[in-house]
Amino acid sequence: MKPFLIGLAIGTAILLLFINFGSSFRPEQPISFNHKKHHEQGVECATCHSYFKEQTFSGMPKVAVCMECHKDSLTNHPDEGKIRQFHEKGGGIPWIRLYQQPDHVFFSHRRHVVLAGMECKSCHGDIGQSEKPPTKPWVKMTMKWCMDCHTKTKANNDCLACHV
Amino acid sequence: MKFNRRDFLKMGGGAGAAIALGGGFWKWSQFPVAEKPNAPGVEKWTPTVCGQCTGGCGTLVRVIDGWAVNIAGNPLHPVNRGTLCPKGIAGLQGLYDPDRIRSPMKRIGKRGEGRFQPITWEEALHLVSESLKDLRQKGEAHHLVVLGGRYRGLMRSLWDRFLNSFGSPNYIDNQFRWEEPPVEGLFLTQGIHDLPTYDIENAQYILSFGSGLLESPWSPVQMLRGYGHFRRGRPGMRGRLVQIESRLSFTGIKADEWIPVQPGAEGILALGIAHMIIKEGLYHKEFISGQTFGFESWAGPDGREHLGFKEFVLSEYEPTVVSKRTGVPIDQLIRLAREFSSSQPSLAIGYRDRPFHQMAVAILNGLVGNIDVSGGVLIPRSIPYQSLPPFKEDAIAQRGNSQKRIDEGKGISVNHPYLFARNTLSGKPYKPKVLFLYYTNPLFSNPDPGLFSKALQEIPLVVSFSPYMDDSAQLSDLILPDHTPLERWQDDPVFLNNGFPVLGIRQPVIPPLYRTKATGDFLLALARSLGGQIQKAFPWNDFKEVMMVSLKGVFEAKRGDTFGLQFDEAWTRLLQRGGWSVPSYKNFEEFSKLLLDKGGWWDPVYDFGERDRVFRTPSRKFEFYSQGWKKARSSSSAEGKDSSFLPHWEESKEAGNEKEYPLHLHVFRTMSLTGGRNANQPWLQAMTGQHLFEKWKTWVEINPVTAKRMSISDGDWVWVESPRGKVRVKARLYKGAMPDVVNIPFGQGHASGGRWSKGLGQNPYRLIGDDLDPITGYPTHGTTRVKVYKA
Amino acid sequence: MHRWGMVIDLDRCSGCQACMAACHAENNIAIIGPEESAMGRTIHWIELLPFIEGEYPHIKARLLPRPCMHCEHPACIKVCPVGATYANEEGIVGIVYSRCIGCRYCTTACPYTVRSFNWYKPQWPKEMEGSLNRDVSIRGKGVVEKCSFCHHRLLKARERAKAEKRELLSEDYIPACVQACPSNAMYFGDLNDPFSTVSILSRERRAFKLLEDLGTEPKVIYLSEGM
Known part of the structure; x- marks a missing residue:
């Protein structure tokens, strides 16, 4: 029996290693974006994430928006040139999405930001003060985490509100 | 610690169990039950005109990230006021039909084998233009025939203009169908050749x-x-x-x-x-x-x-x-x-x-x-289009136009598609050399499609403009796919039940999905490549330009207005009655912009008592005795009996005798499939015969008493046989069938086509012969007899 | 609190099935091909049901569009072992697909046969995938689905009303079938409001409900044909 248990332990270790490897994936954004710098220059969230007030999604920054300021050299940051490269190549900047809801969940930015008057901070943390792009979501969005807030603020807690 | 082989195996077993259990659980906990269809995007609603049938409904198409996502009725369009029928909603499946023809194609196999090769539009244009030039050189311009189907608007004027400048009298309208309003009845009593x-x-x-x-x-x-x-x-x-x-x-x-x-x-x-x-x-x-x-x-x-x-x-x-x-x-x-x-x-x-x-x-x-x-x-007034400028016909065109039509007959209308098919087979008065098929599929949707199949085999060059691989396109030499209605510009003149004329504007909601081309644009390009007077007759760059030229007339008519709410309608009418016209636009630019924003133009007034418009008979009255028909007849034959110009009833000659074929055949149409143009749209296929829960197939409705006599039970497969042929269909007992009549729906039985229509069901028109009514030139309704027996 | 309900005037209804097609388009209902259809596996959230009685030539036939009745006392909820189907505060009977285990007790329990089961993972040719409605999820294999009164439209309407700082009006929210109906035979609105069109119509002499004696109290009310 003992060898079996040893084997079981080894197997579990391998398994955990794999799962851990999967979840410890730390994505590197194509451009090392500095939220703080932009914020200090007076760039609003909506300038780059242009849809969060009207749509379910907030939208990733479009290269055309970047180009409005970074068309010519503005800083001496090594990543600045990449913007122009992406622009020339066409097809936008391949940003990596960190915040993703599971497929059976319907989430609307508009509903949370405009109608409930929530701040970006509530879900995205102090992203405006970050100097480097985060590599993982600020919070693990479990249903419990959603519902805690929904209960506290007496928001809609009908299943159909999120699970359409 | 010493391991023997047995221990080692045990250890492997343990590791396996851990991975299987744990991995399985991990995988299971990750397994999604529901899926989000697509990432969200910014939406836009574009007004256009539905192209699923000839109804002319205005639609709003919801476009997200370049995808048409939903179709709703346009609340401003007076034909449908925001509502739709099942076909209109399924228009999405017409656009995204996975089996659409994606580029021009040339036949490489034998006729009807269905082997085609994609070509470029340049090559396609070259092929057509060369064979047309050849016709003209040989003085055979009238050997070009256009068979046109069910569509409306300026495309028809464009075809006529093309044929006139080219030198062929042969535009043959193949629109006739039994289920239409009684066009001939209106002609005989009121002298008007249109839908009542x-x-x-x-x-x-x-x-x-x-x-x-x-x-x-x-x-x-x-x-x-x-x-x-x-x-x-x-x-x-x-x-x-x-x-x-x-x-x-x-x-x-x-x-x-x-x-x-x-x-x-x-x-x-x-x-x-x-x-x-x-x-x-x-x-x-x-x-x-x-x-x-x-x-x-x-x-x-x-x-x-x-x-x-x-x-x-x-x-x-x-x-x-x-x-x-x-x-x-x-x-x-x-x-x-x-x-x-x-x-x-x-x-x-x-x-x-x-x-x-x-x-x-x-x-x-x-x-x-x-x-x-x-x-x-x-009798509605017509749309005040500005007519296209006159043009010169060259000598070849004049000679060609003066030739007899290939389908010359003695009907009320000049169009006789059946005589065209018969004359093509007999070669008298001549054999067509080039045939264009536009918006028509005679190999499927005409009774006795076999006749057309044989006729098409006789024609050296058959060109189809169908965006889908229909039965007639399958037999063509060249397929030059049109855009589908949601991808193209088109005008749609139509009228309301209360007689108001309406002009809907069809505009592209998304760019063309494939290498297709609007047939109007192709026709203009063809005219250019033919050169000479033909080129001069078509000075426009594309079909949209032709449309805009014609719309000037609507703007200048000083009547009506672009679409508005029902309240606006009453207001416009009130003003116009008082002799005022205050449209919501001041100049042509404003007019054309509003047309596209609102979906079209209409004239919400019906003028009663304009007798010249309503009665166009020789007597300028409603005729119980059709002088119009008498006049048309008198040139060809001596004066007939009075009763033959009065409404009368005559027993039609039946195909098949009562003894051998004891039952009458009635072919009917359903709301969802109607003409079979939309058969490759699964939403429609899933609801063809809701009164019997039938879908995706052809059935025959038999009265239960009759069925019992023939020992046929509900759901049996049976043969329905007429003197012309037989089809294998599912028998359904239906109390709403007369004891001596069996009913088969039309719309299925496509020999070619997409994954959701090809080979499904049967086409009952194959059972019907070509016994033509001499006045319509079309087969007579309800004269086919059949027998039914178990398959 | 709203109490959403529907009135279907059978005297106006022409049996055209626009409601069925509109529902398919709105709710990403799976395409069930000929073979599966022959096994009775079609999915319709609203379906036109025929009732044909009598003998030729004296036949009394009736065509009845049947969505989910969203009963006040739904039979389906009581039998669900996992709480996947429930009625919300406004009386809409919903299904949480991620909870459904596919036992189909509810399909059997529903006296109106409104529920359908996904025997396979719904699939569309890739040419069509982008044209699916993005407001509604695609169901997976092994879950039950049915009419939701286009609840996602209600959420959108609420959102719009709130953004415009006003109360939700009854014309803000109608399901896709009601919007499409060409003969204007379908009405939708708040049954709690005694002056809404649906309330007024539901008190008409012609009004009836399906299988009333079961005590399910449907919120879909029919108006019979004839005077």
Whole structure:
């Protein structure tokens, strides 16, 4: 029996290693974006994430928006040139999405930001003060985490509100 | 610690178990149950005109990230006011049909083998243009034939212009179908060659002689909206509907009364009712004496006495005679006559039966004076297009145009697609060399499609413009796919039940998905490549430009307005009645912008009492005795009997004798598939025969008593055989079938096409022969006999 | 609190099935091909049901569009072992697909046969995938689905009303079938409001409900044909 248990332990270790490897994936954004710098220059969230007030999604920054300021050299940051490269190549900047809801969940930015008057901070943390792009979501969005807030603020807690 | 082989295996087993259990759990916990269809995107709604049938409904298409995601009715469009029929909604599946033709194609296999090779548009243009140049060089310009189907608007003018400048008289209209409103009936009584308009919203009583009001009207949404209003839209008044038809159709189910008569016998019933109305003196005496011709006996200019309709119908169509032929009891006949004349306004609506049977129905409206009145038969004004500038025909074109048409016949219309097919086979007066198929699929949607199949084999170059691989495209040499309606520019002139003219604008909602080309644009390119006077006749860059030129006339007409809410409608009408026209636009730019934003233009006014518009017969009156037809006939033959110009009924010659083929065949259309153009759209396939829960196949409806006699049970597979051929279909017992009539729906049985239509079901038109009615040049309705036996 | 309900006037209804097609388009209902259809596996959230009685030629036939009745006392909820189907505060009977285990007790329990089961993972050709409605999820294999009164449209309407700082009006929210109906035979609105169109119509002499004696109290009310 003992060898079996040893084997079981080894197997579990391998398994955990794999799962851990999967979840410890730390994505590197194509451009090392500095939220703080932009914020200090007076760039609003909506300038780059242009849809969060009207749509379910907030939208990733479009290269055309970047180009409005970074068309010519503005800083001496090594990543600045990449913007122009992406622009020339066409097809936008391949940003990596960190915040993703599971497929059976319907989430609307508009509903949370405009109608409930929530701040970006509530879900995205102090992203405006970050100097480097985060590599993982600020919070693990479990249903419990959603519902805690929904209960506290007496928001809609009908299943159909999120699970359409 | 020492491991032996056994221990090692145990250890492997343990590790395996851990991975299997743990991994399995991990995987399971990750397994999504629901999926989000797509990432969200910014949406936009674009107004356009539906192209799924000829209804002309305005739609709003929801476009997200370049994808058309949903189709809704355009609330401003007066044809449908924000609603749609199932076909309109399925328009998305027409656009995203995975089996669309994606580029021009050239046949590489044998004819009909279905092997094609993609080519470029340059090559396609070159191939067509070379063979057309060749025709002209040989002085055979008239050997070019265009077979055109069911569409509307300027494309038709463009085809005519092209053929005229090229030198061929052969545009053949292949639009005829039995389920249409009675076009010939309107011509014989009012001298107009168009669809009659029935103001059903304001009628109180509808006597429908086999018309598929609720399942196959030419403009479904408009008819259904009208029906809703007819029933419940007027407080305190509910319209009454009586359906006379061999089969209990959806119209029959929804009607207050269903009167079964054999297919083709509706006309004699109409004459029986006319007899009773006249006998009881229930007709509209003022209208009859003032605005009709041929009711009483009359003397011609030569002094010859002619038989009047009154005398004729009183002597020929006694209730006993009519009752015996139709099986409708005499008291019911009398009741119908009284109801029809007392519930005013009332409408008699037929279908495209034999012309004088249509006329028998049409004169009922005349008898009660319901012509050009609210709730009666209306004649809409046409759209004030600016006509295209004149052009010169060169010598070759003049010679070609002066040739006989290939389908010359003796009908009311000049178009005889069946004579075209027959003459192509016989080579008299000549054999066509090039055939264009535009918006028509005769190998599927004409009765006796085999005839067209044989004819097409005889033509050296067949070019199809179909965006889908239909049965006729399959047999072509070149396929030059058109854009689908949601990808192209087009005008859509249409009219409302209450006679208002409407001009819908179809605009692209997304860029073309594939390498297709609007046929209008191709035609312009073709004209350019042919050079000379032909090129000069087409000075425009694309079809949109042609459209804009013609729309100038609408702008300058100083009538009507771009679409608006119902409130605006009343306001426009009020102003126009007072002699004012205050449209919402000031110049042409504003006009064209509003046209695209709102979806179109309309003129919400109907002018009553313009007799020159309403009666275009030689007598300028409603004719009980068709002088128009007499005039057309007199050139070709000696003066016929009086009765042959009066509404009369004649027993049609039947295909098959009663002994061998004991049952009548009735082919009907369903709301979802109608003409079969939309058969590759699964939403529609899933609801073809909801009254029997039938879908995705062809069935035959048999009366349960008849079926029992033939020992056929519900769901059996049976052969339905006529003298022309046989089809294997599923037998369904239906109490709404007459004991001696079997019914088969049309729309399935495509030999080629997409994954959702090819090889499904059977085409009942293969059972029908080409016994043509001499006046319409089209096969006669309801004359095929069949037998049914187990497969 | 709203109490959403529907009135279907059978005298206006022409049996055209626009409601069925509109529902398919709105709710990403799976395409069930000929073979599966022959096994009775079609999915329709609203379906036109025929009732044909009598003998030729005296036949009384009736066509009845049947969505989910959203009963006040739904039979389906009581039998669900996992709480996947429930009625929300406004009386809409919903299904949480991620909870459904596919036992189909509810399909059997529903006296109106409104529920359908996904025997396979719904699939669309890739040419069509982008044209699916993005407001509604795609169901997976092994879950039950049915009409939701286009609840996602209600959420959108609420959102719009709130953004415009006003109360939700009854015309803000109608399901896709009601919007499409060409003969205007379908009405939708708040049954709690005694002056809404649906309330007024539901008190008409012609009004009836399906299988009333079961005590399910449907919120879909029919108006019969004829005077």
